[in-house]
Amino acid sequence: MQWDIVIGLEIHVQLATKTKIFSGSSTAFGAEPNTQASAVDLAMPGTLPVPNEQAFRYAVMFGLAVNAEIGRRSVFDRKNYFYPDLPKGYQTTQLDHPIVGPGFVDIDLDDGSSKRVRIHHAHLEEDAGKSLHEDFDGMTGIDLNRAGTPLIEIVTEPDMTSAEEAVAFAKKLHSLVSSIGICDGDMSQGSLRFDVNISLKPKGSDELGTRTETKNLNSFRFMEQAIAHEVERQMDILEDGGRIIQETRLYNGDRDESRSMRSKEEANDYRYFPCPDLLPVVIDDAFIESARDLLPELPDERKARFKEQYGLNDYDARLLSDDARIAAFFEEAVGQGKDAKLAANWVLGEFSARLNAEDKTVLEAPITGSQLGQLVARIADNTVSSSGAKKVFEALWNGDADNADAIIEAQGLKQVSDTGALEQMVDEVLAGMPDQVAQYQEEADPKKQKKMLGGFMGPLMKASKGQGNPKLFNEILVRKLGG
Numbered sequence: 001m002q003w004d005i006v007i008g009l010e011i012h013v014q015l016a017t018k019t020k021i022f023s024g025s026s027t028a029f030g031a032e033p034n035t036q037a038s039a040v041d042l043a044m045p046g047t048l049p050v051p052n053e054q055a056f057r058y059a060v061m062f063g064l065a066v067n068a069e070i071g072r073r074s075v076f077d078r079k080n081y082f083y084p085d086l087p088k089g090y091q092t093t094q095l096d097h098p099i100v101g102p103g104f105v106d107i108d109l110d111d112g113s114s115k116r117v118r119i120h121h122a123h124l125e126e127d128a129g130k131s132l133h134e135d136f137d138g139m140t141g142i143d144l145n146r147a148g149t150p151l152i153e154i155v156t157e158p159d160m161t162s163a164e165e166a167v168a169f170a171k172k173l174h175s176l177v178s179s180i181g182i183c184d185g186d187m188s189q190g191s192l193r194f195d196v197n198i199s200l201k202p203k204g205s206d207e208l209g210t211r212t213e214t215k216n217l218n219s220f221r222f223m224e225q226a227i228a229h230e231v232e233r234q235m236d237i238l239e240d241g242g243r244i245i246q247e248t249r250l251y252n253g254d255r256d257e258s259r260s261m262r263s264k265e266e267a268n269d270y271r272y273f274p275c276p277d278l279l280p281v282v283i284d285d286a287f288i289e290s291a292r293d294l295l296p297e298l299p300d301e302r303k304a305r306f307k308e309q310y311g312l313n314d315y316d317a318r319l320l321s322d323d324a325r326i327a328a329f330f331e332e333a334v335g336q337g338k339d340a341k342l343a344a345n346w347v348l349g350e351f352s353a354r355l356n357a358e359d360k361t362v363l364e365a366p367i368t369g370s371q372l373g374q375l376v377a378r379i380a381d382n383t384v385s386s387s388g389a390k391k392v393f394e395a396l397w398n399g400d401a402d403n404a405d406a407i408i409e410a411q412g413l414k415q416v417s418d419t420g421a422l423e424q425m426v427d428e429v430l431a432g433m434p435d436q437v438a439q440y441q442e443e444a445d446p447k448k449q450k451k452m453l454g455g456f457m458g459p460l461m462k463a464s465k466g467q468g469n470p471k472l473f474n475e476i477l478v479r480k481l482g483g
């Protein structure tokens, strides 16, 4: 039997506010456990929550960035459940009146096509605390520093049909929330967490199958693995004539295993009701417009600009525009914008490969965009050959000098582009190879002739101690041999 895969995502995005959503406690990461949880965060009797305006501003910025309607009147509800890291006994969240209504995000796929993923809504809520199992023997530690940290939960429609699409969407969302500055984007600190809802249906069928939800994936790689794992598990069950139980599952990426956390039958009854401590929040036009003013260029807009301004193709433009830091590095390297395609090749090629190999982010790179830009300019104006440029790059990266010109000078990598000198070398080399010259001139097939040119290049490069400009050598050769 052939199956269609159906995927919908719920994404928790930690908002980059300085303080919590309903109190003045700090949200800074890494403090001593339980030093940043106030009486309000723990809902001690007699305390009252005070909404953090910045959290609303960030949520509205997100809504605008995903083309969504903004909820003009959003209401907080209590979602009641019992868990050790939830001291209030309920999570303050939004159910029926979220701050962000329906919107969409367009994703680019590897085959060059693009696809629209609809956002069902996004709501504001507070995070819970954290249970710590590692440092405690026979006990669980509770750290409430995270309790009350503002989140938006983004819920998509079940529009994705493969792990590739789901990961592309997740990456796009990561790029979006980081670019607009509402989230620090640090996945290792849990700033973005993905819940993946997956079901299968017979190929072509209109009816959705029963879904499972795999919770709390915090890396793109685990997300991809968890989807592959769950699709296979469901397929095995369905092909054996079984049925899928709607349940929440946990995936262990280190072991590539998943287990059931709870089924729908044993699911919590959350007893949602409007929070009596918080009034509905009304968002007016002025607030929306001031949030819009804070939005920087969005990745999609940047991509369009890169194509237009620098003449890049769609693929390069996307790779360079998704991450604001890579985009900034590229634009620094491009300088006046003359050699954009070459700069793009170096940023996406040598530079990115080096970052990957050393597991570094752009910000940790030992060279700046303008340093790379100077090297690119020297390649473009023929001062250095492409093989010489690799040596210059290496030296820049290692900090041997802080600019390409100094390295080209110190390592004698300057190409000879003085035509007079090059012509003389060509004359001397050709004089020493009369048989090959005759052979070339007798050859009628231009393709074969072109190949034969290679035979002269070796001796020419040798004669110029590797510093002759190959392009110019080639031009001179063709001219002299042809005439």
Ligand SMILES: Nc1ncnc2c1ncn2[C@@H]1O[C@H](COP(=O)(O)OP(=O)(O)OP(=O)(O)O)[C@@H](O)[C@H]1O
Pocket: 006, 007, 008, 009, 010, 155, 156, 157, 158, 159, 197, 198, 199, 208, 209, 210, 211, 213
């Ligand atoms: N048949 C299905 N197959 C795959 N995904 C589905 C299917 N039906 C719904 N979904 C997706 O499941 C998600 C449902 O999220 P939603 O927040 O509405 O409910 P929930 O998971 O029951 O609640 P909670 O927030 O408590 O986890 C959405 O992303 C939706 O697109």
Ligand SMILES: [Mg+2]
Pocket: 010, 153, 155
């Ligand atoms: Mg949900």
Ligand SMILES: [Mg+2]
Pocket: 010, 195, 213
């Ligand atoms: Mg869910």
